[in-house]
Amino acid sequence: MRIAPIVAALAVPAAVLFTAGSASAVTPHVVQQTFQDNADVAATHTILCPPGEHATGGGASISDPRRNYISGSHPTPTANGWTVTTAPINANHDPRFTTVHAVCT
Numbered sequence: 163m164r165i166a167p168i169v170a171a172l173a174v175p176a177a178v179l180f181t182a183g184s185a186s187a188v189t190p191h192v193v194q195q196t197f198q199d200n201a202d203v204a205a206t207h208t209i210l211c212p213p214g215e216h217a218t219g220g221g222a223s224i225s226d227p228r229r230n231y232i233s234g235s236h237p238t239p240t241a242n243g244w245t246v247t248t249a250p251i252n253a254n255h256d257p258r259f260t261t262v263h264a265v266c267t
Contacts, residue, residue, distance in 0.1 A: 188267045190218060196261040202250060204233065210243035211266035219265040220244030229254035 193212070199205040211217055217237050221244070224230045234247035244264035250256075 188215065190265050190267045192263055192265055194261055194263045196259055199248060199258050199260055201255050201257045204247060204249035205260065206234070206245060206247040207260060207262050208238060208243055208245040209262045209264050210238070211264055215266040216241045217244050217264045218267050220246075221263050222246040222248065223261045223263075224248050225259040226254075226256070229256070230258045 193209055195207070195209045197205065197207045220237065221235055222232050224232060229251050230248055231251060232246060233249050234245070236245055237243070238245055244262060246260065246262045248258065248260045250258065
Protein backbone atom coordinates (compact mmCIF):
# COMPACT_ATOMS: atom_id res chain seq x y z
CA MET A 163 0.00 0.00 0.00
CA ARG A 164 2.80 2.47 0.68
CA ILE A 165 4.54 1.83 -2.66
CA ALA A 166 1.85 3.51 -4.76
CA PRO A 167 2.14 6.91 -3.01
CA ILE A 168 5.95 6.83 -3.33
CA VAL A 169 5.80 6.03 -7.05
CA ALA A 170 3.24 8.78 -7.59
CA ALA A 171 5.43 11.24 -5.69
CA LEU A 172 8.43 10.33 -7.88
CA ALA A 173 6.43 10.69 -11.10
CA VAL A 174 5.25 14.22 -10.28
CA PRO A 175 8.73 15.80 -10.10
CA ALA A 176 9.74 14.12 -13.38
CA ALA A 177 6.69 15.58 -15.12
CA VAL A 178 7.35 18.99 -13.63
CA LEU A 179 10.97 18.93 -14.78
CA PHE A 180 9.98 17.90 -18.30
CA THR A 181 7.34 20.60 -18.56
CA ALA A 182 9.68 23.28 -17.26
CA GLY A 183 12.46 22.23 -19.66
CA SER A 184 10.25 22.07 -22.72
CA ALA A 185 9.38 25.77 -22.56
CA SER A 186 12.75 26.66 -24.08
CA ALA A 187 12.71 23.84 -26.65
CA VAL A 188 12.13 24.57 -30.33
CA THR A 189 8.80 23.31 -31.63
CA PRO A 190 9.32 20.59 -34.25
CA HIS A 191 8.07 21.51 -37.71
CA VAL A 192 8.10 19.83 -41.12
CA VAL A 193 9.83 21.14 -44.21
CA GLN A 194 9.13 19.46 -47.54
CA GLN A 195 9.83 19.79 -51.21
CA THR A 196 8.50 17.95 -54.27
CA PHE A 197 10.74 16.93 -57.17
CA GLN A 198 9.92 15.57 -60.62
CA ASP A 199 12.17 12.63 -61.43
CA ASN A 200 13.05 11.46 -64.93
CA ALA A 201 11.80 8.10 -66.18
CA ASP A 202 13.98 4.99 -65.99
CA VAL A 203 16.58 6.35 -63.54
CA ALA A 204 17.09 6.49 -59.80
CA ALA A 205 17.13 9.94 -58.21
CA THR A 206 18.48 11.28 -54.92
CA HIS A 207 17.15 14.45 -53.30
CA THR A 208 18.18 16.30 -50.13
CA ILE A 209 16.26 18.99 -48.29
CA LEU A 210 17.75 21.06 -45.48
CA CYS A 211 16.32 22.43 -42.26
CA PRO A 212 16.51 26.18 -41.67
CA PRO A 213 19.96 27.39 -40.52
CA GLY A 214 20.77 26.39 -36.95
CA GLU A 215 18.22 23.54 -36.86
CA HIS A 216 18.67 19.80 -37.26
CA ALA A 217 16.52 16.96 -38.59
CA THR A 218 15.02 14.63 -36.01
CA GLY A 219 13.22 12.53 -38.63
CA GLY A 220 12.12 12.44 -42.22
CA GLY A 221 10.86 10.41 -45.11
CA ALA A 222 9.26 10.61 -48.52
CA SER A 223 6.22 9.87 -50.60
CA ILE A 224 6.26 8.94 -54.28
CA SER A 225 3.71 8.98 -57.04
CA ASP A 226 2.42 5.56 -58.07
CA PRO A 227 4.15 3.49 -55.35
CA ARG A 228 3.16 0.29 -57.20
CA ARG A 229 5.59 1.28 -59.97
CA ASN A 230 8.28 3.14 -58.00
CA TYR A 231 10.06 2.54 -54.71
CA ILE A 232 12.09 4.35 -52.04
CA SER A 233 15.51 2.73 -51.86
CA GLY A 234 17.04 5.01 -49.21
CA SER A 235 15.88 7.46 -46.55
CA HIS A 236 18.26 8.91 -43.96
CA PRO A 237 19.49 12.10 -42.28
CA THR A 238 22.28 14.06 -43.94
CA PRO A 239 25.78 13.41 -42.51
CA THR A 240 25.56 16.57 -40.40
CA ALA A 241 21.89 15.91 -39.43
CA ASN A 242 20.78 19.26 -40.81
CA GLY A 243 18.41 17.73 -43.39
CA TRP A 244 17.05 14.56 -44.97
CA THR A 245 18.12 12.59 -48.05
CA VAL A 246 15.93 10.19 -50.04
CA THR A 247 16.67 8.00 -53.05
CA THR A 248 13.88 6.63 -55.25
CA ALA A 249 13.86 4.41 -58.31
CA PRO A 250 11.39 3.00 -60.81
CA ILE A 251 10.41 -0.64 -60.79
CA ASN A 252 11.75 -2.34 -63.94
CA ALA A 253 8.66 -2.05 -66.14
CA ASN A 254 7.95 1.61 -65.29
CA HIS A 255 9.03 4.06 -67.97
CA ASP A 256 7.10 7.09 -66.67
CA PRO A 257 8.42 10.08 -64.74
CA ARG A 258 7.50 10.24 -61.05
CA PHE A 259 7.08 12.82 -58.33
CA THR A 260 8.97 12.49 -55.05
CA THR A 261 8.12 14.59 -52.00
CA VAL A 262 10.85 14.65 -49.34
CA HIS A 263 9.92 15.54 -45.76
CA ALA A 264 12.18 16.50 -42.81
CA VAL A 265 11.12 17.09 -39.22
CA CYS A 266 13.29 19.96 -37.98
CA THR A 267 13.95 21.40 -34.52
